[in-house]
Amino acid sequence: MASVEAQCQRCHSRLEAEDLRCPVCALPTPKPPRAAAREQARVIRCSNCGAAIAYSVEAQAPKCAFCASEMRTETQEDPIDQADRFVPFEVGTDQAHEALKTFLGKGGFFRPQDLASRAAVDSLQPLWWPGWKFDAQVEVTWTADTDAGAHRSAWAPHSGATHLELHNILVSASRGLTLAETQALSSSYDISKAKPKPEGPPGAQVELFDVTRSGARRQILSAVESTAREHIAKADLPGRRHRNLRAAVALSGLDTAHYALPAYVLAYRYGKKLYRVVVHGQDPSCVLGEKPVSWAKVAVAVLMALALVIVFLLIQAS
Amino acid sequence: MNLSCQSCGAQLVVADTLRTATCPYCAAPSVVERPPTPDRPPPTFALGFVQTPQKARELARETLLRRSFWAPSSVRNASVEELRGIYVPAWLYSALAESDFSAAIGENYTETETYTTTENGKTVTRTRQVTRTEWRPLQGRHTEYVPDVVVTASSGLPNEELEQIEPFDLRALRRYDDALVAGWISEEPSLPQEQCLQQARTEVTGLLRKRLSAFMPGDSHRNLQYSTQFHHESLVVCLLPVWVMALRHDPKSPPLHFLVNGQTGKVYGRVPVSWVKVALAVLLVLLVLGGLYLLLSPILKGM
Numbered sequence A: 001m002a003s004v005e006a007q008c009q010r011c012h013s014r015l016e017a018e019d020l021r022c023p024v025c026a027l028p029t030p031k032p033p034r035a036a037a038r039e040q041a042r043v044i045r046c047s048n049c050g051a052a053i054a055y056s057v058e059a060q061a062p063k064c065a066f067c068a069s070e071m072r073t074e075t076q077e078d079p080i081d082q083a084d085r086f087v088p089f090e091v092g093t094d095q096a097h098e099a100l101k102t103f104l105g106k107g108g109f110f111r112p113q114d115l116a117s118r119a120a121v122d123s124l125q126p127l128w129w130p131g132w133k134f135d136a137q138v139e140v141t142w143t144a145d146t147d148a149g150a151h152r153s154a155w156a157p158h159s160g161a162t163h164l165e166l167h168n169i170l171v172s173a174s175r176g177l178t179l180a181e182t183q184a185l186s187s188s189y190d191i192s193k194a195k196p197k198p199e200g201p202p203g204a205q206v207e208l209f210d211v212t213r214s215g216a217r218r219q220i221l222s223a224v225e226s227t228a229r230e231h232i233a234k235a236d237l238p239g240r241r242h243r244n245l246r247a248a249v250a251l252s253g254l255d256t257a258h259y260a261l262p263a264y265v266l267a268y269r270y271g272k273k274l275y276r277v278v279v280h281g282q283d284p285s286c287v288l289g290e291k292p293v294s295w296a297k298v299a300v301a302v303l304m305a306l307a308l309v310i311v312f313l314l315i316q317a318s
Numbered sequence B: 001m002n003l004s005c006q007s008c009g010a011q012l013v014v015a016d017t018l019r020t021a022t023c024p025y026c027a028a029p030s031v032v033e034r035p036p037t038p039d040r041p042p043p044t045f046a047l048g049f050v051q052t053p054q055k056a057r058e059l060a061r062e063t064l065l066r067r068s069f070w071a072p073s074s075v076r077n078a079s080v081e082e083l084r085g086i087y088v089p090a091w092l093y094s095a096l097a098e099s100d101f102s103a104a105i106g107e108n109y110t111e112t113e114t115y116t117t118t119e120n121g122k123t124v125t126r127t128r129q130v131t132r133t134e135w136r137p138l139q140g141r142h143t144e145y146v147p148d149v150v151v152t153a154s155s156g157l158p159n160e161e162l163e164q165i166e167p168f169d170l171r172a173l174r175r176y177d178d179a180l181v182a183g184w185i186s187e188e189p190s191l192p193q194e195q196c197l198q199q200a201r202t203e204v205t206g207l208l209r210k211r212l213s214a215f216m217p218g219d220s221h222r223n224l225q226y227s228t229q230f231h232h233e234s235l236v237v238c239l240l241p242v243w244v245m246a247l248r249h250d251p252k253s254p255p256l257h258f259l260v261n262g263q264t265g266k267v268y269g270r271v272p273v274s275w276v277k278v279a280l281a282v283l284l285v286l287l288v289l290g291g292l293y294l295l296l297s298p299i300l301k302g303m
Helices: A093-105 A179-186 A213-236 A295-317 B053-066 B073-077 B159-165 B193-215 B275-302
Strands: A040-043 A053-056 A061-064 A120-146 A156-172 A242-270 A273-280 A287-289 B002-004 B011-013 B020-022 B029-033 B079-119 B122-152 B220-248 B256-261 B267-269
Touching (some): A093 A120, A093 A242, A120 A213, A120 B122, A156 A213, A156 B079, A179 A273, A242 B193, B053 B073, B122 B220, B159 B267
Antiparallel strands (some): A120 A156, A120 A242, B020 B029
């Protein structure tokens, strides 16, 4: 799909070539008008057979009654855009295995001791997961109740306005990875290294975007809103507690891009169960996943705690 | 106004308020082009007809039958006298609305209250929890885009009537093309732009009351006051598909006027009320009540 770089005149958000109106502020996009110099009656002709064309409600398009050819009119299109920037893999397959080993070795007390030696890697799949990156300036006006300045009630109302500059915020469009996983992965990508073609280990799969453009815009807008809310809750609200945080956002300069982000999805077997681990494609120290719990160790710990409590009670009683 | 048909050269008589004409001789559908004026800019967008005339007729009939209980019985057999698909011009307005507001915000708190009451003939003192509201003043600003406001640009279709068949699904918006209205009746904007702009702003101001009410913190609020400034306003003409229908139910009375949203099929129309039917119903209710009274009065007296 050919897209032209164009900006909204009102909020300076990026527009696609097919946009009739700005997706953020709804300003109609300009088209040079074909002004008539004098009054005249024009008959619209079929480009195929030259007969007069009229709008047909059955076809929902201008249609020639003679040769049945339909005329295309410009409408708001809603394609599924695909990633055009691929962040390259910087972690090789061996490094991913190594990262898993380290991850399993750093067990923690309640993990089985033989986890690192007995865990068998079942599968390893390098993949690019889809995500949007956006930049935006956000004018946020908000109201909330906080405990600052409260009198008899525990809450006092506050209001304010903030200008936020959001840069390189990633929003996941992946169905394969969970929200928690993508959020943890997002922070350690260096997207400035992105290339127009995929570069990585052989057999790496590209998870496709499956959201239409309008759906993507909705998700991005809600991500902008939640980012703005988080920022206000953290930085702007007076007091220590808050409730009823309401935020109205007016975006400007929204620019989004489609990215494919590298990660390894591994499955390992310990005992009879399969566990899933995700290794970052650029930073081998970022590993997420589940580990088995050694129930024997947990039972021992609980028993010991119980014994301690009983001893303590006995001492008190005597 | 007289223009010549491009197809056969015959004279076309085109009313000043119309954008389209059909040649009476060769039936060629023409679209009239005029030099634009500030009150009559060329349309920017149009929504195409989706509902077929048969469907529009059915929808109107269904609505009519549903409402015909109180209507004269002749309404049931009303016949469609005239059915026209019209592209009605409307202004599509959007803006950045910046509202400065002030309100009293109610924050609830609970208090323990002591009260005296009589229990078993003795006066005792008890306590209870009561919820009270503390009113705190709040001023602030609320900024957001108002995207889809539609007001009529036609003196033939008042805004109140247009509101009855709204909403239109603006996702199906198309860039205006003469071919979209060819063969249909299409009107030119007939209301001055300034008046419609005021109307749109009034509509937005009303809408903002709801938005601001939801924006207020606290458990409740009162005395909400606000003044709104509009920035970066945009006002363009969009043609809306509307089926206009005249239904004749009685040769003596004027026909019923029905509107059907040409896109979504929403129907609006006033159905007359038959006062004879209402009077009969009232009489019936009175009779039933009287009968009940007569039946029950001996029983009531006996008690």
